[in-house]
Amino acid sequence: MSDLQRDMRDTAETEQPARRPEMRVRPTAPIVPPSNVSGNALMLVIAIMAFLACLTFGAVSMVRATAASWQSEISREITIQIKPDDNLDMEQALKDARDLALTFTGTRDGTIVDKAATARLLQPWLGDGLDIDELPVPRLVIVTIDEQSPPDFTAMRAALSQKIPQAFLDDHRTWVDRLVAMARTTAFIGTGVLVLVFSAMVLTVVFATRGALSGNRHIVEVLHFVGAEAGFVASEFQKHFLKISLKGSLAGGLLAALFFAVAGFWQGRAIATPQSDQATALFGSFSMGFTGYLGIAGTIAVIALLTTLTARFTVMRTIHEIDQIRSDPSRTDQLPDS
Known part of the structure; x- marks a missing residue:
């Protein structure tokens, strides 16, 4: 290599800018510590x-x-309670009360609670082997009604008391x-x-x-x-x-x-x-x-x-x-x- 070429190479190397070191961005810590x-x-x-x-x-x-x-369950039903009486035919009174209730608009079905079901209702208080005929236990008639258009309870109550004085209508409004x-x-x-x-x-x-x-x-x-x-x-x-x-x-x-x-x-x-x-x-x-x-x-x-x-x-x-x-x-x- 000639002296001229060496001088040109040295000059080019001298004129090249020096390589700057890479700058690394230091990660910033959060203002609030993430865990303490x-x-x-x-x-x-x-x-x-x-x-x-x-x-x-x-x-x-x-x-x-x-x-x-x-x-909802209580509002769908009303109860007719008939108290026992010596001069009252209970079975016939239950049927009459059911039939009378079903004549009103707004009633759907009527069910007479038989003796066995009544004994089961009283079993927690009176025990097993209960004879309904030996006790003055009221009998029930459960009437299903239409929740949207219920019957006239006042008129039904008056009709029941007139035909069966021992009957009592409970529409469960209190409950x-x-x-x-x-x-x-x-x-x-x-x-x-x-x-x-x-x-x-x-x-x-x-x-x-x-x-x-x-x-x-x-x-x-x-x-x-x-x-x-x-x-x-x-x-x-x-x-x-x-x-x-x-x-x-x-x-x-x-x-x-x-x-x-x-x-x-x-x-x-x-x-x-x-x-x-x-x-x-x-x-x-x-x-x-x-x-x-x-x-x-x-x-x-x-x-x-x-x-x-x-x-x-x-x-x-x-x-x-x-x-x-x-x-x-x-x-x-x-x-x-x-």
Whole structure:
């Protein structure tokens, strides 16, 4: 290689720009720590509250469904009770009462409760081997009616008392009114419990958000001072508490759904047993159906949304307080040193 070629190569190498080292962007850490002790504690509290809220919602739904079922069954029937009398032919009086009731518009069918069925009704109180003829036990006639257009009970009651003085018509209105009042009271109490649970959860989230802000207040102040919008800072806290609330509410809601599923399974397996009969009489069927589980899912969504909105509102209000302190020179000493 000649000297001229060497000089040209050296000149070209000298004129080439030096290769710059590659710049690596350092990943930024989140404003709010993704996992800490307070976050785990808040998640546990939200799970407990979600479980209580879903349990209350399911219980209210079951009671209302049971009361509606009882109300529908009672509203479909009326009862004619005939008291025994020495001068009364009971069997003929039962037939006359049934036939008279069926002459009214709005009645569909009439059934005379025979002696064996009457003995079975009294068996829990008087025991086995009961002879109806030896006791002054009233006899019953059950009349099925049309719920949409029921008969004139006043006229039917007057006609029965005129033809059979020992007959008494019971249209079950008192029991229906009591069931409706019980269902409304239960729904009112359940709604109150839900309001208390949601209120306690909101207060818990407010305190937890303020605690997280207190631990990261200097970061929030620096970011806000250099130009970060309040919405950006609030969105970071919002994402953090959204994850916590979703995990907690899902755990509590799934636990409540599992409870109802297990209770329904036990009730189905233990049917016709004293324990199952008592539970059914007190609480009704533990089967909620698709609507009940959909309500639990809705409760989970409401808890997550409420927690997220509460966290955002708390952060925005705190940043507004910081802005007020910065705008007032006499209160700048309230700001911690960055």
